[in-house]
Amino acid sequence: MGYYLLGIGSLIVGLGLFGLFNTLKRLIAGERARGVIVGVKQRKRQGIGRKQEIYLFPVIEFETAQGDEFQFTFDSGSWSQDAVGREVIVIYESGKPDEATLHSFMGLWAGPLGALFLGGGAVYGGVQIVFFDAS
Numbered sequence: 001m002g003y004y005l006l007g008i009g010s011l012i013v014g015l016g017l018f019g020l021f022n023t024l025k026r027l028i029a030g031e032r033a034r035g036v037i038v039g040v041k042q043r044k045r046q047g048i049g050r051k052q053e054i055y056l057f058p059v060i061e062f063e064t065a066q067g068d069e070f071q072f073t074f075d076s077g078s079w080s081q082d083a084v085g086r087e088v089i090v091i092y093e094s095g096k097p098d099e100a101t102l103h104s105f106m107g108l109w110a111g112p113l114g115a116l117f118l119g120g121g122a123v124y125g126g127v128q129i130v131f132f133d134a135s
Helices: 002-029 110-132
Strands: 031-046 052-063 069-073 087-092
Touching: 002 087, 002 110, 052 087
Parallel strands: none
Antiparallel strands: 031 052, 031 087, 052 069
16 A cells, blocks of 8 residues: 555655646746736536535636737636736746736746645655555
């Protein structure tokens, strides 16, 4: 069991490091643009038990430095209807505005840090079982 945790944890840490590298690359070399939340998309998600909950995902429109307009749905919910019209900062890699994300904790850091935390916990557990198990 410990070796499985070490292997899976190492894989998840690797994915987290890859995501962290991409986030840093986007922050250092990426382009920023002002965007506007032009609407929200409703999606039903399974809640606790059989209850389905409706989450709202903002639809953000922005213009690149070259003058091209793009629109994307930010995949972190739930936002309120009141967010429509709010200005936000969008960040994207040069030449890839179709891969834009919101310049926020959820848009940049939540995924990589979550993977590093989860993978680190699995690696720690695996090391404890493999090397320090008293039984």
